[in-house]
Amino acid sequence: MITLRLRVWGLVQGVGFRFYTKRLADQLQINGMVKNKIDASVEIIVQDTPERAYAFVDRVKTSPPSPYAKIRTSTIEIIENEPIYKGFSIYY
Template sequence: MLVHVTVSGRVQGVGFRYTTQQIAIKYNLTGWVQNQPDGTVELEVEGNKSSVDTFLKALEDSNNQFIRIDDMNVETLKDNKDYKSFIIK
């Protein structure tokens, strides 16, 4: 399963990309995360459905006091991209 996610809120300059990477690694997921010029953070995450769903829930429930997620737009993509790791762009 591959999903593309756009996250808005207080998600830049607060460790959100690092937190995202650590959660993805914890659930053996691959993909990438990067800041966008409009202040959002965009990511793609790939793995089995159960792990991806758990990852998304863990991301929403992150205990980082500086991160605030206002909206998370999740789009399921049709084809996997066979990422080898989870990187911060």
């Protein structure tokens, strides 16, 4: 199992981005969470096999939830010592 932290910036808040991410994660049975950050970015934590986790990240980055959502930049990192997630949640 791998845990990835994806941060995306752009027009990603107020356009259904978190709900789209959760729906996609539920469809693909991915564990993790998504939340808005104070700097107007969205943080996504993904836990799965490396292949499935990176495929999910690619899908999130290339399939915006609405025509209004625009990812301008993103970062991805492998993180350690993260709690184990069961299912996928939206954090507020």
